[in-house]
Amino acid sequence: MSEGISQPDQPQALEGEGKDLFSKFDDVIALREGLLSSGQEDPFNLVMEKVLSPTRAICNGRDTILLGTYNYMGMTFDPDVVEAGKQALSDFGTGTTGSRVLNGTYQGHKEVEQALMDYYEMDHAMVFSTGYQANLGIISTIAGKGDYIVLDIDSHASIWDGCALGQAEVVPFKHNDIEAMEKRLKRIPEGAGKLVILEGVYSMLGDVAPLKEMVAVAKKYGAMVLVDEAHSMGFIGENGRGVVEDAGVIDDVDFIIGTFSKSVGTVGGFCVSNHPKFEIMRLVCRPYVFTASLPPSVVATACTSIRKLMHGSNKRAHLWENSKALHKGLKDLGFKLGTEEPQSAIIAVIMPDLQQGAAMWEALIQGGLYVNLARPPATPANMTLLRCSLCAEHSEEEVGEILSIFEKAGKQIGII
Amino acid sequence: MDRAEVDTKIRSLIEPFNKKGIAIKDETTFQNDLEFDSLTVMDFVAEIEDEFDIIISMNQQAEIENYGQLVDAVTKLQAD
Numbered sequence: 001m002s003e004g005i006s007q008p009d010q011p012q013a014l015e016g017e018g019k020d021l022f023s024k025f026d027d028v029i030a031l032r033e034g035l036l037s038s039g040q041e042d043p044f045n046l047v048m049e050k051v052l053s054p055t056r057a058i059c060n061g062r063d064t065i066l067l068g069t070y071n072y073m074g075m076t077f078d079p080d081v082v083e084a085g086k087q088a089l090s091d092f093g094t095g096t097t098g099s100r101v102l103n104g105t106y107q108g109h110k111e112v113e114q115a116l117m118d119y120y121e122m123d124h125a126m127v128f129s130t131g132y133q134a135n136l137g138i139i140s141t142i143a144g145k146g147d148y149i150v151l152d153i154d155s156h157a158s159i160w161d162g163c164a165l166g167q168a169e170v171v172p173f174k175h176n177d178i179e180a181m182e183k184r185l186k187r188i189p190e191g192a193g194k195l196v197i198l199e200g201v202y203s204m205l206g207d208v209a210p211l212k213e214m215v216a217v218a219k220k221y222g223a224m225v226l227v228d229e230a231h232s233m234g235f236i237g238e239n240g241r242g243v244v245e246d247a248g249v250i251d252d253v254d255f256i257i258g259t260f261s262k263s264v265g266t267v268g269g270f271c272v273s274n275h276p277k278f279e280i281m282r283l284v285c286r287p288y289v290f291t292a293s294l295p296p297s298v299v300a301t302a303c304t305s306i307r308k309l310m311h312g313s314n315k316r317a318h319l320w321e322n323s324k325a326l327h328k329g330l331k332d333l334g335f336k337l338g339t340e341e342p343q344s345a346i347i348a349v350i351m352p353d354l355q356q357g358a359a360m361w362e363a364l365i366q367g368g369l370y371v372n373l374a375r376p377p378a379t380p381a382n383m384t385l386l387r388c389s390l391c392a393e394h395s396e397e398e399v400g401e402i403l404s405i406f407e408k409a410g411k412q413i414g415i416i
Numbered sequence: 417m418d419r420a421e422v423d424t425k426i427r428s429l430i431e432p433f434n435k436k437g438i439a440i441k442d443e444t445t446f447q448n449d450l451e452f453d454s455l456t457v458m459d460f461v462a463e464i465e466d467e468f469d470i471i472i473s474m475n476q477q478a479e480i481e482n483y484g485q486l487v488d489a490v491t492k493l494q495a496d
Contacts, residue, residue: 148473153458169473172458180462187471381455 035358043361043373053077054265054393059370067388067402068372072345073234073315074393075265075305085266088300095295100127101282104293112303116272119306120241120256124278127270127299129291131230131259132158134269137287138226138255139197140166147193150184150218152176152209154202154380156228168195175202175380178213185221194223200243201231204379204387205338206346208236211247219252226255234263234309235316235345235392260302263309268294268302315392319345322390322399329403330388334416338385348374349386349406356413357384363409369402422468422491429463430483442484468494 036042041060050058054074055066075081088108098104109127116125128134139162143149147168151159154175163170171188173180181196188194196218198209211227218225229242237245240263244250254275260268271281282288294302320342327342330349338348351357354375361373364386372387379385394402410416417425430440433456438449446452452460461472464486470493472480480486 148471153455167475169471169475171471171473174458174462183466184471187465187469377454382453 035354040358041362041365043358046365046370051076055391055398057370059365062365062368064365064368064370065394065398065402065405066370067390067394068370069391070231070262070389071265071391071393072231072319072389073263073265073309073312074391075263075308078265078305078308080308081265081301081305084304085297085301089297092296094297096293098292099289100293101289106293106296106299108296108299108303109293112268112299112306113270115303115306116258116270119239119310120250120272122256122272123274123276125270125272126278126281126285126288127268127294128288129269129294130267131257131261131269132161133287133291134257134259134271135159135228136162136165137285138257138271138281139163139195140287141281141285142166142224142255143168143193143195147195148188149195149197150181150188150223151197152181152199152202154204155197155199156203156230157378159197159199159228163197168193176207176209178210178217181214182217182221185217185223188221194221196223196225198225198227199231200227200229200236201344201346203231203346204374204383204385205348206231206342206344206387206389207339208232208243208343211243211249215244215247215249215252224254225252226257227253228257230257230259230262231344231346233258234312235319238313240309240312240316260298260305264302264305266298266301266305268298312392319390319392321396322392322394323347325396325399326388326390326402329399330406333403333407333410335406335410345390347388347390349388351384351386352415354384356415357386360386360409360413360415363412364405367405367409369405369409417491417494419487419491422494423487425467426464426483426487426490429467430460433460440483442482442487444483445481446483446486447481464490470494 046059048057048059054071054076057064057066092106096104113125113127128137135158143166145167148171149163149168150171152175153172171184173184198214201208215225227244232242234240236243241250244253255271255273258270260266323342323345327347331337336350364371374385374387376382465472468490480489
């Protein structure tokens with residue numbers, strides 16, 4: 001008998017008892033358990049049992065006003081959009097079961113890309129399966145090893161992940177700081193590829209980037225510019241093309257990234273561009289190639305929704321009214337807000353700390369109002385935020401109701 | 417600028433960020449000893465970049481864990 005057989009094939013007592021690859025999450029687990037042990041309803045485990053409209057749902061058994069969705073233009077229940085989805089589902093089936101570059105491009109995918117080209121008046125549009133993948137794919141593919149990416153420190157996770165995947169040199173600058181951005185661009189070695197990444201609306205505080213100045217600076221240093229307009233599409237700018245349109249720089253940016261999961265009201269992501277070689281991205285962009293394309297019903301709803309958003313100026317006007325009314329109302333009640341003036345459809349209410357933020361969130365949900373609880377590390381400067389995102393379908397009366405729920409909860413928790 | 421001069425400059429730059437007044441040695445780590453969070457890192461790096469007119473990309477920052485490594489990196493970067 002060989003000696004080896006009687007020996008266990010692994011050491012019997014593992015070093016660091018009870019430790020494994022999950023040990024790195026222990027702090028997060030403890031934080032969460034601490035929060036929930038006080039009887040707190042879990043802010044990250046809410047279930048909508050029934051969705052009544054873009055602004056109402058039954059959440060955890062209660063009729064609730066939705067003020068924490070990205071359904072800015074209220075397109076999710078639009079009869080034309082719903083009908084287009086049903087038709088595509090019957091005509092083309094439930095899914096494509098394949099990549100865009102193999103068997104996954106249907107008529108509907110081409111139609112939604114045409115709708116985007118018409119919407120932005122740009123030469124090229126490429127649709128991804130999610131907004132996250134649009135950033136991941138475009139950024140990692142165009143900025144590789146040896147190239148430089150200069151970006152705002154408050155950029156979305158999908159932007160950071162795109163930077164990491166592409167292995168470019170990543171150089172962040174202080175949020176919305178034009179001078180800090182210029183200093184960094186100035187120091188990049190001559191001849192290196194340069195990409196500046198900005199967002200139209202920053203989703204945590206709902207503030208807008210000074211794109212007019214920033215895009216001009218980027219161009220001065222010969223950098224390409226990518227702007228993520230996820231939170232402004234449909235709403236900001238005369239034709240709802242985003243902050244780039246509002247700032248008058250849409251023709252100076254090289255890439256606009258957007259999503260179908262906010263104003264468009266379904267799921268998916270895209271990039272539009274006028275770059276003459278843009279179409280090659282379809283072959284070299286791995287997060288585009290190595291994933292299944294969107295289901296036919298999704299592209300059909302997106303296409304119909306985008307075409308309707310082109311004529312959405314009345315809805316845009318009403319959404320601005322809602323944003324102004326909620327901002328003023330919350331400010332008058334004594335809440336501390338993320339921006340001095342309303343700049344987008346997002347109003348962030350700053351909480352003193354996570355404990356009180358979570359308590360406030362619970363008081364609101366029990367009062368019939370859903371908002372997003374945002375906490376570090378997703379938030380800038382380690383803030384705890386109650387993020388309110390408005391919808392064009394919120395009525396004036398609903399905004400009033402929202403304010404009275406905030407007032408009651410704020411007094412109960414002792415924040416105002 | 418030689419290493420000693422870079423060291424002196426960075427020592428004065430780090431002061432306002434060294435909230436607990438920790439004695440800075442080459443082995444002092446930014447994350448554990450100085451407890452820098454990501455925003456502090458950004459502000460501190462910006463100060464150094466402006467002082468020496470260099471870029472320390474996040475990729476380079478990932479390699480720098482302690483004070484001595486930072487002084488080495490900056491000495492090299494500003495000489496290039």
